[in-house]
Amino acid sequence: MTTRIAVITAGITEPSSTRLLADRLAEATVRALGGPSAASVDVIDVRDIAHDVTNHVLTGFASPELQERLDLVAEADALIVSSPIYTASYSGLFKMLIDVLPKDSLRDKPVLLGATGGTARHSLAIDHALRPLFAYLGALVSPVAVFAASEDWGSTEAGRLGERIERAGGAFARLLTGAPAPKQVDPFENVTPFEALLADVTGAA
Template sequence: MTRVLAITAGFSVPSSTRLLTDRIADAVRRSAGPGVEVEVEVVELRPFAHALADHLLTGFATGELADLIERVRHADGLVMVTPVFAASYSGLFKTFLDVLEPGLLEGKPVLVAATAGTSRHSLVLDHALRPLFSYLRAVVVPTGVFAATDDFGHEGLEQRIERAAGELVALVGGRRALHVVRDEFADPTPFEERLRPVR
């Protein structure tokens, strides 16, 4: 079974960040090929805030935080979703990444996503999240998902979610091909037949 962990760093209840995470998680499940089961677990970071602060001070993870870090270690892929604060990812989001041991995300497929009040922050995916996960040596899927408040309910957001989810599942394995690529040399036309019309 393919296991994907979706981690959301939203603060409010209800949270648009959690809403986006749930929609991506559903799309990841739908993107699996026939006979392939993809298990997606959604985890909110808000309840871990105190444990994360303790980890920064002591250098040790305990209890549920230690368990979450182990789930990250064993996940086949990650969905990482953050609200935008001051044109970048939230402190809670970054703190969680700071407590992961070096190399833990190396080679792990990651879908990055973010929410914000306006579309002015849409470049956060490319100027903040991609460089961060590249530094951690994760494999970031080509399509990121950004959702401003006005994007919810629009078809374009759903299309981006479906595409990004498909790319993630393709990276972790078990998906039908994203694009059917026709091999133009698989069934070649003999040269004589190509010349026949000009005779």
């Protein structure tokens, strides 16, 4: 059975680091699930439907283009979101789309959180803004999220960001499948007993 994943990305620039983060989170999740045969991805770029979202907020009616995207979210098995952080919170455009989603469409739906910002000072916005929002909506929020600051895309930090993305994708895949977390290697599991060390020292003396 193929897992249907909807991706909401709220970047407003072109190209967008917010979109890039969303794409890489989706790719990591699909890999962890077993590849394209195990999961399909539909991307909803809020920038493309900004006017439709605004009109829906004002009139209560969705255009056909917006309704198509709202249906993708409602019918998806899982959701990946990525929002830029402005003034320590998610963007207003992102929140507007969330506000017009069908009632209870996110209830019990697994959600992976991602966010981008100019500096690492905004990193806590995932925990004090995004996570409470989706918890309120009844979603099953993945415990591992990714915040990417501008410097994280640099050559010296890109590797670490990639590791965090892979970790988040793996954790989200386990949430979707119910698979157990990989066993952690105990660095003290095969430590030489103190008595043996002492015997070696005594024998050498």
